[in-house]
Amino acid sequence: MTIAEIARDFAHLCRTGREAEAAARYNAPDIVSIEAIESPFARCVGTEQLAAKWAWWTENHIVHSIAVEGPFLHGEQFALVFAMDFTRKQDGERGQSSEVALYTVRDGKVVEERFFY
């Protein structure tokens, strides 16, 4: 698959609520996931740590909707823009956020995801 094909399939899976499937299909075993601010999950390495991060997110938030723009391609990277409407279970606070996710692909696998907000 070309990077464009990977990016389009990855975006399609995220757009249809199948983020975990996108991760399972395309993340490299040693993927690095980097958030923009300090948190317990600011930097995760490997599919196991990423799965823990994902589990924490889904356990602590109710997602009402996610819109995904993209993919936007450049060389071995592609970007997606996520707009999300969610409620934090901890305090019932509802919020809207949007962020850019930048993915780096090598040998057909996503080796890094980096989030901007």
Next chain:
Amino acid sequence: MTIAEIARDFAHLCRTGREAEAAARYNAPDIVSIEAIESPFARCVGTEQLAAKWAWWTENHIVHSIAVEGPFLHGEQFALVFAMDFTRKQDGERGQSSEVALYTVRDGKVVEERFFY
């Protein structure tokens, strides 16, 4: 200025049609500008080449509207999302495009801009 302050001012200038002012205020003298596909302006280095690229763009397109999302921050980089409605003067073709621009800041100046589409 912090990178967040630079990013917000840069976005504000672009949002209000003052892209050239954003460039004049924040671009480093040796800025590198990298497009995602081959073209005469695929890779420009320095403010003079960037000005030539910008002049080519404005001379050959009529821009009906630009929407700018962001800035989205991460470390020394920030991203903007541009959605544009324009007409190519050459053939009168009207088009809509959206792209992610990724800016890298060092010592208070933008040293690289990289476009994804």
